[in-house]
Amino acid sequence: MLRLVYRQLVIDPVRTALTATALAAVVAVILILEGFNEGLIAQLGDAVTDRQADLIVTQAGISNMIAARSVLPQFTRRDVEAVPGVAVAHPLTGIPVIYAEGEKRTPIFLLVYDSRGGPQRLAAGSAATEPRDIVIDRSLAAKYGLMTGDPLLISDFEFRVSGIADGAAAFFTPFGFARYDDLIDFYFESDVAADISTFPLLSFLLVELAPGADRQAVAAAIETAVLEGDVFLPEDLAAQDEALGRVLFGPILQLLIGVGYVIGVLLTGIILFAAVNGRRHEFGVLKALGFTHRYLSTAVLVEALALALVAIPVGVLLAALIGSAIEATMPLYRILSTEPVPVARTAVACLVFAALGALLPVRLIRRLDPGRVFRS
Amino acid sequence: MWRWTFKSLLAEPLATLVSIAAAGGAFLLVMFFEAVYEGESEQIVAYVKHAEADVWVMQRGVANMHMATSYLNDWKLAQVRAVPGVADVEGILYLNTVIESGAQQWFAYIVGLDVPSTQAGPWAMAAGRDQPGPGEAVVPAVFADMAELKLGDPVRITDRDFTIVGFSERTFSMANSVIFVTKSDLEDIMSSLDIVSYGLVKAETGVDPADLAARIEGAVEKVDALPADQFVINDQRMAMQMGVETIALMTLIGGALAVLLVAFTIYSQVSRQRRELAVAKALGATNRSLYTSVGLQAAAITVASVVVATLLALAVMPLASALIPPVTLKLTAAAVVRIALLGTAVALFAALVPARQIARVDPLSAFQT
Numbered sequence: 001m002l003r004l005v006y007r008q009l010v011i012d013p014v015r016t017a018l019t020a021t022a023l024a025a026v027v028a029v030i031l032i033l034e035g036f037n038e039g040l041i042a043q044l045g046d047a048v049t050d051r052q053a054d055l056i057v058t059q060a061g062i063s064n065m066i067a068a069r070s071v072l073p074q075f076t077r078r079d080v081e082a083v084p085g086v087a088v089a090h091p092l093t094g095i096p097v098i099y100a101e102g103e104k105r106t107p108i109f110l111l112v113y114d115s116r117g118g119p120q121r122l123a124a125g126s127a128a129t130e131p132r133d134i135v136i137d138r139s140l141a142a143k144y145g146l147m148t149g150d151p152l153l154i155s156d157f158e159f160r161v162s163g164i165a166d167g168a169a170a171f172f173t174p175f176g177f178a179r180y181d182d183l184i185d186f187y188f189e190s191d192v193a194a195d196i197s198t199f200p201l202l203s204f205l206l207v208e209l210a211p212g213a214d215r216q217a218v219a220a221a222i223e224t225a226v227l228e229g230d231v232f233l234p235e236d237l238a239a240q241d242e243a244l245g246r247v248l249f250g251p252i253l254q255l256l257i258g259v260g261y262v263i264g265v266l267l268t269g270i271i272l273f274a275a276v277n278g279r280r281h282e283f284g285v286l287k288a289l290g291f292t293h294r295y296l297s298t299a300v301l302v303e304a305l306a307l308a309l310v311a312i313p314v315g316v317l318l319a320a321l322i323g324s325a326i327e328a329t330m331p332l333y334r335i336l337s338t339e340p341v342p343v344a345r346t347a348v349a350c351l352v353f354a355a356l357g358a359l360l361p362v363r364l365i366r367r368l369d370p371g372r373v374f375r376s
Numbered sequence: 377m378w379r380w381t382f383k384s385l386l387a388e389p390l391a392t393l394v395s396i397a398a399a400g401g402a403f404l405l406v407m408f409f410e411a412v413y414e415g416e417s418e419q420i421v422a423y424v425k426h427a428e429a430d431v432w433v434m435q436r437g438v439a440n441m442h443m444a445t446s447y448l449n450d451w452k453l454a455q456v457r458a459v460p461g462v463a464d465v466e467g468i469l470y471l472n473t474v475i476e477s478g479a480q481q482w483f484a485y486i487v488g489l490d491v492p493s494t495q496a497g498p499w500a501m502a503a504g505r506d507q508p509g510p511g512e513a514v515v516p517a518v519f520a521d522m523a524e525l526k527l528g529d530p531v532r533i534t535d536r537d538f539t540i541v542g543f544s545e546r547t548f549s550m551a552n553s554v555i556f557v558t559k560s561d562l563e564d565i566m567s568s569l570d571i572v573s574y575g576l577v578k579a580e581t582g583v584d585p586a587d588l589a590a591r592i593e594g595a596v597e598k599v600d601a602l603p604a605d606q607f608v609i610n611d612q613r614m615a616m617q618m619g620v621e622t623i624a625l626m627t628l629i630g631g632a633l634a635v636l637l638v639a640f641t642i643y644s645q646v647s648r649q650r651r652e653l654a655v656a657k658a659l660g661a662t663n664r665s666l667y668t669s670v671g672l673q674a675a676a677i678t679v680a681s682v683v684v685a686t687l688l689a690l691a692v693m694p695l696a697s698a699l700i701p702p703v704t705l706k707l708t709a710a711a712v713v714r715i716a717l718l719g720t721a722v723a724l725f726a727a728l729v730p731a732r733q734i735a736r737v738d739p740l741s742a743f744q745t
Contacts, residue, residue: 022640029633033626061535067483068474069534071567096445096472098438098614105614107443155437173443244474244481251702252412252550256626263405267637270398274644277391326625333625 001295004286005303008279019275020310023350026264027315028322030346033260035323035337037253043334044245047170048238050120051092053206055219056237057229063240066109066171070094071200072229079226080205085213086222090116090206093183097154097176101144108140108154109173114180116206124148125163128179133162137174139332152176157186169332171245205229261349268350269357272304276361283365297362301355308354312347381669384649385676391648392677398641399681399723400688402634403715407689409627410711415704419549420615423485424608426546428495430585432607433465433575436598440610441485442552443472446573448599453575455596461583462592466495467572469562475555476532480523484553486533488562495576497556503527504542506556513538514556516548518701533557534565549704551615577601631718638681638719639726642674646730653734663735667728674727675720682716 009016048056048065057080059070080089093112098105111117118127119135125148128135134152141164146152152159159178168175178186183201209218219231232240276283283296316338323335336342385392424432424441433456435446448467456465469488474481489497491507498506502517504527513531520526520543530537538557547554563569579588585603592601602610616624646653653666686707693705 018640018643022637025633025636029629032629036626059534061532062474063476064474064481067472069471069566096443098440098444100437100439105439105610107614240481244483247481248483248550251700252416255696255700255703256409256412259405259408260630263401266401267398270394270401271637271640273394274391274398274641277394278644278648322629330625 001299001302004299005306008282008299008303009306011282015275015278016307019271020307020314022271023268023307023311023354024314024318026267026353027311027346027350028318030257030260030264030349031316031319031337031342032322032326032335033253033257034342034346035319035335035339036333037249037257038336038339038342039334040249040253041242041245042336043167043170044241045238046167047175048241049234050168051117051204051206051234052120053090053116053234054209054215055207055222056232056234057089057205057207057222057226058232058237059203060228060230062230063232063237064244065094065204065237066173066241067244069200070203072202072205074202076226076228077202077205080207080222080229083218083221083225085210085218086207087210087213088115088208090114090208091180091202092117092204092206093180093200094203095200096173099140099144099152099154104144106140106143107173108136108176109171110154110176110178112178112180112183116208117204119163119165119168119175119177121166121168123164123166125161128162128177130160130162131179132159132182132185133179134159135163135165135168135177136161137165137168137176137331139169139330140174140176142331154186157189167334170241172332174332207231264349265353265356268308268353269360272300272307272354272357273360273364275307276300276364280364280368284368287365287368293366296365300361300365301358304354304358304361305351308350312350315346315350316343381672381676384652384669385673388648391645395641395645395677396680396684399638399678399719400684402637402641403682403685403719404688405630406627406634406715407685407707407711408693408705409630410715411689411693411705411707412703413624413627414708414711415706416550417612417616418706419546419704420551421608421612422546422549423487423552423554424604424611426499427576428578429576429604429607430579430583431577431589431592431601431603433577433592433596433599433601434573436600438600439602440607440614441470441574442611442615444614446470447568447571448573448575450570450572452596452599453572456575456577456592456599459588459592459595461580461588462577463580464495464578466490466493466576467559468493468496468574468576469559469566469568469571470573471562471566472552473534477519477523477525477529480519482519482522482553483551484519484555486555486557486562486565488559489556490559495578498542498544498547498554500545502543502545504540506542506544508538508541508557508561510558510561511538512541512557514542514544515540516553516555517543517545518548519553521701531555536561536565548702550702634715634719635722638678638722642677642723642726643730645673645677646670646727650730650734653731657734666734667731670727670731670734671724674723678719678723679716682712682719685715686712 062068062070077089091114095110097108097110099108150161222231319337323337438444438446453467471486475484508514529540589601589603697705
């Protein structure tokens, strides 16, 4: 049986390669779609956990970090630091701004930090240390051809790019990181607001615990002592943002992924049908030589599964390559196309597609008249 | 030639049908992606398109609404109103943030209206009132369906609960669903006073919006003014970067798969006829007529595939929209034509490869097997 399948596959290597490539392309497209979804969600979670806090305090009633406006009264920092178990409450302010150059415009989430919450991974340059320094995400630098040392004009306030960060983007928005020392100057010198009170001076507090302090106990103590804020474990706040991402992008991405799967099933069946249909003559000969329908059907099924087994790793590799190419050209996106769960899900789906796809050729073989071989 | 081409296609109807189904499946995938892209692109600027403004006035340096932050002292609107050619102006306050209702969260534009609003409120209602009062909100009907909300239910914006008094139509999209509250309520949320985000200017009859925008910029300090059509274009351009660009990229990937599969299908179809084509050549058919026949078959299969895919898409899309209300699907004739043209070009190219092999075949080889 295996020998027959092997010979069927190698007798026309071009056709076998084309069929496996077509199947691999189906696998790759599904993995890329899954990878987009996974990447978008992961970016939202990382945007929170990268701030390196033991606990995060938000405005009361706000349970998200990205895409939500959080404004804490200034005195909240003092109140939080007065809670036993809190070593430092590092301030962090998030301001949505738009960077414009010529006709091009890009929204930026400007994170203003003091002693914690800055960029985690620098691709070039250094963190903001001098007045007017700013670190920007790689996607913004790539889009506008910005390098370290270049000026960056936001709302008539000139920053200087001191560093370029990797993986500092979420919600389709690159981040910029500036220091608190520049925040007031930014508000006063720029045209961002007619009334400065409209803009937040403090959005979040990144709580650093004293050695040995219990996170849950301190969180409960802050919740009781500071009515203006809500307290989250970073992983919980990250989960909130990820859940929001799933709600926002889920319907569209799941629809596209679902359509990808349905069409994947159809195409796999059609591709395998075409592969068998092109060899009806050979199957007729085998039938005339006494091979049973059951034997030949099993051979077709094994062949389909073998093609799928070849296509899966090729598809994963193809998805990884395409994902890397997309990330390299459009660094705003993260494509997690080789995450174990989606890969396993797609691999199982591909094998099921192949088995379902083999049903059509099996019917074809059942109806095949061995006498036809001798008439041609 | 035509007759022979037609007969070739019908000689193996099952194989031809399978080819049409394969290419049609690939086209259907692209059509779905295109429909999502078109639908979201249109829906994402629904508010700025429907707001009754000939000119939008905003803080200097701002040129759109999506993800933008714009603040103007409201006395500047009085200055705008005094500019010759301005019939009326209405200010709105605007914030983008996350709203909550029960366990459902959504990212939304919150628009604070000076009620009664004549220019900036919802333009179509599914139920309830279109003008919110203090502590009240008008939310998109699609969001209400998703969160299973009824009129009178609460919705939370930051730390404040609002009572839902109306469900608006066509105000929902993946990137910017619009919630309407009163301007004073939004001022409370934002801790701001006497501030507006945008001024929606109505021009007097016969006044050119571009001229009026220039006059407003000249007359009022530190504001930008844009004609509505330019403002819509700017907003769409910005919104496209945030999410819709992802769909465009997916469409491109789906398109690449479709190209590959169409090429595979047509290549298989023509390869299957290699022997017949060699016989035809032996019987005196010229290379030109062989190329024409192969090209016609490829074009016929492609056109049939596009027709099948379009019919399937038109049948399935209303069902998909009903099942997944947050997603807006719109299949345009331009998208179908674009897919058909691209598909035909790919099919012709894919058919050329085996056709070239046949053109080089020795006619005698047809009789050697």
